[in-house]
Amino acid sequence: IGLVPERTYLDIIGIMRNQAGRYECKASNDVATPDVKYVNVVVNYPPTIKKTQSSETQVGRMGTLQCDATAVPTPEFEWYRDEKRLSNTQGINIQILGTTTVLMIANVTEEDYGNYTCVASNRLGVQNASLFLYSEYGPGTGRDINGAACVSQSLWLLLASFACLFFKC
Numbered sequence: 020i021g022l023v024p025e026r027t028y029l030d031i032i033g034i035m036r037n038q039a040g041r042y043e044c045k046a047s048n049d050v051a052t053p054d055v056k057y058v059n060v061v062v063n064y065p066p067t068i069k070k071t072q073s074s075e076t077q078v079g080r081m082g083t084l085q086c087d088a089t090a091v092p093t094p095e096f097e098w099y100r101d102e103k104r105l106s107n108t109q110g111i112n113i114q115i116l117g118t119t120t121v122l123m124i125a126n127v128t129e130e131d132y133g134n135y136t137c138v139a140s141n142r143l144g145v146q147n148a149s150l151f152l153y154s155e156y157g158p159g160t161g162r163d164i165n166g167a168a169c170v171s172q173s174l175w176l177l178l179a180s181f182a183c184l185f186f187k188c
Contacts, residue, residue, distance in 0.1 A: 027044070029042065029044075031060075034060075034062055035062070036062045036064050036091070038060070038062060039060055039061055039062040039091075040059070040060060041057050041058070041059050041060075042057065042058045042059075042060055043055060043056075043057055044056045044057070044058060061091060062091060063091045063092065063143055064090060064091055064143060065090060065141060065143040065144025065145070065146070066088045066089070066090035066094040066139035066140060066141055066144060066145065066146045067088060067089050067090065067146060068086060068087070068088045068137065068139055068146050068147070068148045069087055069088060069089055070085075070086075070087040071084075071085065071086050071087070071137065071148045071149075071150050072084065072085040072086075072150070073150045073151040073152065073153070074150075074151075074152050074153070075153055075154070075155060076124075076127045076152060076153075076154070077127070077154065077155060078127055078128060078129060078154070079126060079127065080126075080127055081123060081124065081125050081126070081127070082123070082124040082127045082131065082152045083121060083122070083123050083124075084098075084121070084122040084124075084135055084137070084150045084152060085119065085120070085121050085122075085150075086119070086120050086121075086122075086137035086139070086148060086150065087118060087119045088118050088119075088139035088146070089118060090118065090139065090141050090143075091141075092141045092142065093117065093118060093141070094118060094139040094140060094141050095139070095140050095141065096113075096115050096120035096137065096138065096139055096140075097137075097138040097140075098113055098120070098122045098135060098136070098137060098138075099135065099136040099138065100133070100134075100135055100136075101133075101134075105122065105135075110124060110125045110126060111123070111124055111125075112125070120137060120139075122135065122137075124152065127152065131152055132152055132153055132154060133151070133152065134149055134150075134151055135149070135150045135151070135152060136148070136149055136150075137150060
């Protein structure tokens with residue numbers, strides 16, 4: 020009569036990504052030293068963009084946008100400007116280092132200012148995030164210098180009005 024070895028299972032119901040890692044299985048009896056085997060558990064999950072970095076860049080300088088994501092399997096990245104997918108071309112350099120991607124725009128012009136989209140995907144899902152390349156005048160288009168000055172003047176007038184109310188000018 021042959022003996023069938025007993026099998027033991029570890030069921031992890033609703034496994035979470037923080038439960039991934041190496042698990043130890045130890046079998047022991049009174050006859051021999053314990054036998055130990057290890058099992059590596061990989062938990063797959065869709066991308067989550069955990070950090071983005073927009074950029075304030077002057078005309079003529081290099082603009083850098085960064086997007087960090089977590090995912091298993093490792094995410095693939097794409098960059099978009101409006102509806103147009105960006106690629107490594109003259110003046111644009113896209114780097115992917117594991118779970119981080121960096122979009123570098125050499126010699127920024129007024130037309131480069133605006134909204135960019137980072138897209139992280141794997142076979143389980145997709146997530147995107149908006150980033151901005153903007154001038155020292157704020158995250159608008161970078162073209163409205165007079166508008167920024169006008170807003171600044173309006174704020175000063177408003178503050179002066181409140182001061183007059185309190186101090187009875």
